[in-house]
Amino acid sequence: MIKGTFFCIDAHTCGNPVRLVTSGHPSLNGATMSEKRQDFLTHYDWIRTALMFEPRGHDMMSGAFIYPACNPNSDASFLFIETSGCLPMCGHGTIGAVTAAIEAGLLTPKTPGKLTLDVPAGQIQVEYQLTQNKVDWVKIHNVACYLAHRNAVIDIPGLGLLTVDIAYGGNFYCIIEPQGNFPGLRNWTANDILHWSPIVREAASSLKCIHPDDPTVRGVSHVLWTGSTLNEDSDGANAVFYGDKAIDRSPCGTGTSARLAQLYAKGQLAVGDTYTHESIIGSQFIGKIEEETQVGQHPAIVPSIQGWARVTGHNSIIIDDDDPYAHGFQV
Ligand code: PYC
Numbered sequence: 001m002i003k004g005t006f007f008c009i010d011a012h013t014c015g016n017p018v019r020l021v022t023s024g025h026p027s028l029n030g031a032t033m034s035e036k037r038q039d040f041l042t043h044y045d046w047i048r049t050a051l052m053f054e055p056r057g058h059d060m061m062s063g064a065f066i067y068p069a070c071n072p073n074s075d076a077s078f079l080f081i082e083t084s085g086c087l088p089m090c091g092h093g094t095i096g097a098v099t100a101a102i103e104a105g106l107l108t109p110k111t112p113g114k115l116t117l118d119v120p121a122g123q124i125q126v127e128y129q130l131t132q133n134k135v136d137w138v139k140i141h142n143v144a145c146y147l148a149h150r151n152a153v154i155d156i157p158g159l160g161l162l163t164v165d166i167a168y169g170g171n172f173y174c175i176i177e178p179q180g181n182f183p184g185l186r187n188w189t190a191n192d193i194l195h196w197s198p199i200v201r202e203a204a205s206s207l208k209c210i211h212p213d214d215p216t217v218r219g220v221s222h223v224l225w226t227g228s229t230l231n232e233d234s235d236g237a238n239a240v241f242y243g244d245k246a247i248d249r250s251p252c253g254t255g256t257s258a259r260l261a262q263l264y265a266k267g268q269l270a271v272g273d274t275y276t277h278e279s280i281i282g283s284q285f286i287g288k289i290e291e292e293t294q295v296g297q298h299p300a301i302v303p304s305i306q307g308w309a310r311v312t313g314h315n316s317i318i319i320d321d322d323d324p325y326a327h328g329f330q331v
Pocket of ligand 1: 063087089090091092095242248250251252253254255
């Protein structure tokens with residue numbers, strides 16, 4: 001029996017996949033996207049695993065559902081899905097979902113070229129440029145971001161000690177700069193990153209990370225390795241590990257936001273500074289520190305992230321109970 005049919009617009013943001021699900025998603029309980037995220041995870045997570053895992057998805061797959069606005073001044077809401085769960089915020093997901101939704105006429109902004117969106121991590125502002133029904137770029141003014149732990153030392157079995165920072169950019173990131181036991185991301189293979197990242201994330205889980213305004217947003221979920229750049233006009237490069245086996249092909253919107261918050265807190269960037277951040281494949285986002293703010297006791301920033309996305313296809317996905325892999329699988 002067919003359990004669900006989901007119409008999807010598939011896209012990629014600077015190389016990383018975004019599956020925008022435009023129909024078939026359940027109505028969710030809750031007044032905020034954070035509450036709706038909890039309801040989805042409790043009752044409908046099979047939809048996420050079916051759409052993200054093999055055989056309909058793959059390790060890097062991520063996406064979003066569009067929901068009506070939660071706040072009267074918002075245009076719409078996004079719920080982000082990926083292989084690891086439902087992220088509080090996803091930067092490349094927002095850039096891809098906004099591009100696909102605007103080009104398909106699914107979002108009607110109150111002000112052309114601007115959107116206010118509710119996401120589980122809070123409310124974000126988005127700007128975009130549309131030329132002949134193509135979105136050239138999308139710029140996100142993200143939720144407030146901050147450095148949660150500075151120069152923490154973690155012991156990685158088989159590797160040794162690493163000095164790391166933990167920063168919040170919409171998700172909590174463990175950020176590792178080149179040092180004795182890490183020669184920089186360009187001196188490691190992708191397999192090295194895939195091998196060490198889950199071990200580092202596990203070790204970093206001993207560092208308490210709970211968002212002061214929303215205790216459901218907690219724990220280090222991503223690992224951001226830094227190193228030298230491929231492009232002369234980039235200010236920094238990263239490889240962001242997420243889920244169980246994924247390295248972000250885009251420069252990672254929440255990862256770039258976390259990196260900006262870290263560099264700001266350490267006095268290496270100031271309000272108004274821009275930072276061109278490069279992914280493992282060399283694609284770029286332009287980050288900027290827009291303003292200073294506060295999150296709980298933490299000095300914080302509002303960063304913006306600008307990038308581009310392209311639609312790759314339209315996809316009607318069926319989930320049939322007769323299929324032994326109806327809810328997907330992971331190897
Ligand atoms: O762009 O924020 C992002 C993101 C999170 C996980 C993968 N990409």
